[in-house]
Amino acid sequence: MINVFHIASNKTWTGAEEYAYSLTSRLKGDPDFYVEVVCRKNDTVLTHFRRLEVPISILPLKGITDLDSPMRFARLLRKGHNVVHVHTFHDAFAAVMARRLSENRNTRVVMTIHGIAKPKSNYIYRKLYRAIDHYVFVSQLAHDVWVNSAHGFDPACATVVHDSVMPNPLATPPINLRERMHVETGQALILYHGRICPEKGLDVLVEAAAQLDRRAFRLALIGEGKRKYVGQLKGLIVARQLAQNVSLVGFQENIPGLIAQCDFGVLPSIEPEALGIANLEYMMQGKPHISSNNGAQSEYVDDGKNALLITPGNPHALAAAMRSLISDPDMRQRLGHQAKIDFDSHLGYDTFYGRITQIYRSLFEK
Numbered sequence: 001m002i003n004v005f006h007i008a009s010n011k012t013w014t015g016a017e018e019y020a021y022s023l024t025s026r027l028k029g030d031p032d033f034y035v036e037v038v039c040r041k042n043d044t045v046l047t048h049f050r051r052l053e054v055p056i057s058i059l060p061l062k063g064i065t066d067l068d069s070p071m072r073f074a075r076l077l078r079k080g081h082n083v084v085h086v087h088t089f090h091d092a093f094a095a096v097m098a099r100r101l102s103e104n105r106n107t108r109v110v111m112t113i114h115g116i117a118k119p120k121s122n123y124i125y126r127k128l129y130r131a132i133d134h135y136v137f138v139s140q141l142a143h144d145v146w147v148n149s150a151h152g153f154d155p156a157c158a159t160v161v162h163d164s165v166m167p168n169p170l171a172t173p174p175i176n177l178r179e180r181m182h183v184e185t186g187q188a189l190i191l192y193h194g195r196i197c198p199e200k201g202l203d204v205l206v207e208a209a210a211q212l213d214r215r216a217f218r219l220a221l222i223g224e225g226k227r228k229y230v231g232q233l234k235g236l237i238v239a240r241q242l243a244q245n246v247s248l249v250g251f252q253e254n255i256p257g258l259i260a261q262c263d264f265g266v267l268p269s270i271e272p273e274a275l276g277i278a279n280l281e282y283m284m285q286g287k288p289h290i291s292s293n294n295g296a297q298s299e300y301v302d303d304g305k306n307a308l309l310i311t312p313g314n315p316h317a318l319a320a321a322m323r324s325l326i327s328d329p330d331m332r333q334r335l336g337h338q339a340k341i342d343f344d345s346h347l348g349y350d351t352f353y354g355r356i357t358q359i360y361r362s363l364f365e366k
Contacts, residue, residue: 002361003033003082005035005084006020006023006035006038007086009039009040012045015114017045021048022349028052030357032357033360036057036076037056039056039059040058061091064124069094069098070098074098074099074102077098077099078102081107083109084099086110086111087111092111092128092132095109108364110359113135115142129153134157134158136359138160138161140296141299142275143158159355162347173254174258174261177189177261181218189220190262191219191262192222193258194223194267196221196225198229199270200267203236204315204318205318206242207240211323216327217245219247221248222251222255234248256281259281259287260285262287264288264332265288268312269292279291279307283306284347284348286336286337287336288308288336290310293309300347302338306335308325
């Protein structure tokens with residue numbers, strides 16, 4: 001049996017926490033693994049992980065200057081074959097130090113890099129990078145940006161594993177969007193979900209919506225953001241006379257339940273995406289979507305076959321793509337059908353889980 005410890009130290013629930021949550025939920029039912037979560041004393045994060053009914057160790061996890069966390073964590077690593085799976089370099093320091101203090105040579109550290117970033121070049125970080133046993137990159141793009149900038153990096157220590165998504169059976173029932181937004185027969189219900197922030201291109205989306213026939217659609221924006229930007233976005237919606245068409249719905253837990261209700265999704269990010277989990281969520285549901293082509297999306301999105309790709313930051317191109325899906329239900333069905341086939345064939349969670357657990361096992365075969 002392999003003991004797996006996921007460290008999740010962020011103060012808010014992010015994509016890294018969702019990644020660790022999903023993996024933990026699968027690992028706890030796998031007889032080949034024991035799984036435990038290590039996190040801070042933070043109600044937002046703890047509430048989610050406690051639903052899984054797995055052991056949770058609470059540590060300060062304050063970074064490189066925190067000596068208490070590695071000393072306490074080392075007690076958990078003194079026996080057995082252990083994998084410490086970290087999701088930030090902040091936590092990698094604690095994992096590497098705890099392994100050393102435990103004096104257990106059968107402990108490995110795995111790092112998933114969730115974003116697009118270049119490695120730091122100072123001595124401390126270079127030493128940390130060498131101490132990590134294996135890197136998982138969520139896309140080829142994330143891998144190439146990192147590896148091409150890393151000096152002396154061993155490619156054998158890195159694997160590209162596209163992240164995946166799975167339904168959350170513990171999620172609360174979704175709201176009825178069509179009823180709440182008064183969607184009439186023949187109108188398209190369009191969905192955006194994610195952070196409400198400038199880099200997600202939501203002002204571009206509102207400008208694109210202003211170019212559409214207001215009788216033809218309703219647009220729901222799902223997510224949370226900083227109060228100042230949310231206020232600015234609301235002001236733009238009013239200024240473009242879209243108050244009846246565009247609604248800021250706020251945070252919702254059951255995203256799959258909302259996606260199932262929509263006709264198509266829109267993800268107009270203006271900054272490069274390391275993967276684009278939201279894209280996969282539409283594909284899993286067999287729903288078409290429009291996405292910016294500014295990151296790793298093209299590694300699994302085939303323009304015109306399972307989704308539509310557009311140039312980021314261009315409201316005219318976005319409006320044209322939205323108009324085509326609003327007016328063509330057959331296209332929506334065709335794109336969504338192919339998206340579901342592609343997701344199930346090579347992007348599903350079983351594929352992801354199999355590849356990650358194979359990495360865990362391979363670390364003890366050397």
